[in-house]
Amino acid sequence: MPFIGTQQKCKACEKTVYPVELLSADGVPYHKSFFKCSHCKGTLKLGTYSSIKGVLYCKPRFEQLFKETGNFNKNFQSRKSFSLAG
Template identity: 80%
Template sequence: MSFTGTQQKCKVCEKTVYLVEQLSADGVVYHKSCFKCSHCKGALKLSNYSSMEGVLYCKPHFEQLFKETGSFNKNFQSPAAKSAEKPTPELVIFPTALHVFII
């Protein structure tokens, strides 16, 4: 009996990925050992990763890198989808006033 691999290649190392070492995220195939944060090289799991334009990040580095540059959206929505929403009223309470204003 011979063991044949899949024809799928890992996105990171571009080598054949055998079923026993295969991990699939966002429709892309990786070796389990290649599924790492591109910033810190820490091992990732399906439950703790984020990606931007196909680049993998651990959640802390994703937030750190993209929050600082202003291109981070906690809801992961595109700017077009976000602008289509109605603005949420903001509740402002002035501690010295007896009135509550809704802006």
């Protein structure tokens, strides 16, 4: 009997995610190596990320972007640069 495998595709690269490399956040499959902040590209862990509208952020970047925009309705991705320095 042939191995059927998984049908789950990584949201970041759209390639098949096998169980050994699967990381699922908010029900969305990712390869562990693609589970990164959309701004700083830092590797995320399930306890250290935030997301809005399917876009992943590390907690420090998410908090900084929220402080800069004042709400969650703005598109954080449109920001070209920002500083974490206070």
